[in-house]
Amino acid sequence: MAAAVVTLNVGGELFQTTAATLSRAGASSPLASLGPSSPSAPHFLDGDPRLFARLLSFLRHGRLLLPAGEPAPSPALLAEARHFGLDAALLASLSPASAFAPLSLRASALLPLTGRAAPSVVALCPSPPHPAYLFAAYGGVVTRFDAALAYRASVLSPLPAVDWLVAASPALAVAGARDFPGAHLCRFSDDASAAAPEVLSWPDSPSATVLSMATTTTVGPGSASPPWLFSSFESARRNSSAIVAFDLNSLSPVAEIGRKEVFGADVEAAIPATKLAWLGAHGLLLAAGSHSGPAGVVGDIRLWDVRASATVPVWEVREKEDCFADVAASDALSALFKVGGASSEVFMADLRRMGNGDGIGLEPWVCIGDSRRAAAAASSGRKERNGCRIECYCRWVFVARDTDVEVWSQVELAPEASGKMLMRRNWVGSGPFMEVGGGKEGEKAKAKIVSWAFGGSRMALVRADKRSVEIWDSDAVTI
Incomplete structure (x- = not known):
């Protein structure tokens, strides 16, 4: 049975393709809803035919073909992709994790940042399932770059400086700072910048400071399907700490993990976690922290199966x-x-x-x-x-x-x-x-x-007192 042909009139130029090809644009794209049409009654699309031809080729072959000497899509092509709802899929194809080759990494770009403050922390939105959007924090500003490093937007947080930054999705970064309470949500949109008024706090101690963050990015622990954010908090008096899991869809706390209390002068009994990492394939949360005292450095490393217990880790070790x-x-x-x-x-x-x-x-x-x-x-x-x-x-x-x-x-x-x-x-x-x-x-x-x-x-990295972000790309990337 012959495939249903869809005829398009894009800016006065006719294109013919199939409904199956257009469906690859995703449900959010207006292209996916176009049905069969004849050359005498084509669907009209208001766009640039030259740019649309490249986007249609991307849908057919699953990769973007760039002219020689053009390392990234032009701003005009990215704008056309956003117009047809293809920007996320197109950008994801530019930096696939399958093409990552550490021994082929080469410094490829230096992204200057405005302002007098040097960047303090960077984060990359993992791919898959999302394009590798880059977030960089300098002073209290969090700036987002797309995977082509060609489009940026900024959000001004209420923090004087950002010490912790997690990329939860292409539209959301979470920032925290030492001695300033809460995890601050920085939301991004393509049409305007916005402030970051939403703050996630430890329910028992709203003034608690964030010490580390991690996100599941895809699925939460156990049977939970939405993404979770894990945030390590320490109370303002530094006499208690805990890890709190938040549902990033509802922004509500769903679990308190490993609460610790300091009794007397025994501060080593409640070392807060300053490093969190989620192992999705194992369903485990890594939490580690250390304390420096007169006798030296002491550290705790714990693995939590939050489906089984939020009070007893499945494994822990004390290091001296x-x-x-x-x-x-x-x-x-x-x-x-x-x-x-x-x-x-x-x-x-x-x-x-x-x-x-x-x-x-x-x-x-x-x-x-x-x-x-x-x-x-x-x-x-x-x-x-x-x-x-x-x-x-x-x-x-x-x-x-x-x-x-x-x-x-x-x-x-x-x-x-x-x-x-x-x-x-x-x-x-x-x-x-x-x-x-x-x-x-x-x-x-x-x-x-x-x-x-x-x-x-x-790989992206920032250096002390440098007001820029270094971008290292794999030579093995095929575009």
């Missing part, structure tokens, strides 16, 4: 020797990773061992870096912490070491070694190199990395 500088979780590798605060070495804990009935042991960490250096640092009793950061994306583990980025990749699973995971270290690029405004020609941007994010096929 070589306490973590940062912790990350990988769904794809079924593992936790940390970077030691004293040794700066990378360690791994295999989550697959939790299924053996006895859980992960008291000493779960295996050093995948220099084990001798790690042991020497632990035995020396060093108390200081380094500024290393660690993050997992797809099947890779990234470590920000001052100015450069280290990447760990899985080599193989070795059956002869009881299935132990083998990891190999490399470096992203040859070290960051960008032209910096006001500097000498060829000057390297060797300032310390203060925030980074991963999404689609790219």
Whole structure:
């Protein structure tokens, strides 16, 4: 049976396609509702025929064909895509996570930000299911860029500076700051900017400060279908803390997780979580925090199955020797990773061992870096912490070491070694190199990395005192 032909008159030029092709535009696009029509009675669309031809090609082939020398869609093409409700699908195709190649990452753009404040934190909306929209906070302003880095909008939050930023969706970012209460919702639209009057607070302590945030982005814990936001709060008096889960559709709190109280001078009994991460494939929430005192650094790492209990974690460990500088979780590798605060070495804990009935042991960490250096640092009793950061994306583990980025990749699973995971270290690029405004020609941007994010096929990072965002793209991206 022949496919139903749809004839379109776009700005005076005729196009013919099928209803199946137009349906790929999505239910929100006016193109999806167009039925069969003849050349004598075509559907009329008010648009630019040259631009529409490229959008129609995108619907047919599932990828955007760009002319040579044009690395991103023009503002006119993006405006035409928004006119026909195709911007989200088109932008998602520009930076697919499947094209992410860490060893091919190269610095591709430097996005200047207006104002005198340097950006403090960046976030990327994960892809899928959303296009890799970029959010950057500088001062109290949160700015959004689309996946093509060609369209921006800004929201002024009531915060003097933003320390925590989560991209919940292309239209919503959540910001928080030290010593300022609540998680502030920054909503974005394509036609106008808006303030951020909505604030999510810990119900028992509206003046509580946000210490960390994470979002499920797709489905909530258990049988809940809407996206959830996890936010770690500490009371204004710093004598209690808890993680609160919010339903991002209703903006209502749905669970309080791991509430802690400080009794007397025992502050280590209630270390609040300053790092949260959601492992969707495992249905677990990672929560980690540390405290620095006269005896050194002490830290807690917990895994919560909030479907089973909001008061008892499924696994926890208290760290004193070589306490973590940062912790990350990988769904794809079924593992936790940390970077030691004293040794700066990378360690791994295999989550697959939790299924053996006895859980992960008291000493779960295996050093995948220099084990001798790690042991020497632990035995020396060093108390200081380094500024290393660690993050997992797809099947890779990234470590920000001052100015450069280290990447760990899985080599193989070795059956002869009881299935132990083998990891190999490399470096992203040859070290960051960008032209910096006001500097000498060829000057390297060797300032310390203060925030980074991963999404689609790219990495974004900001450096101390630099009023711009570095964009690193995979050379392997095919557009």
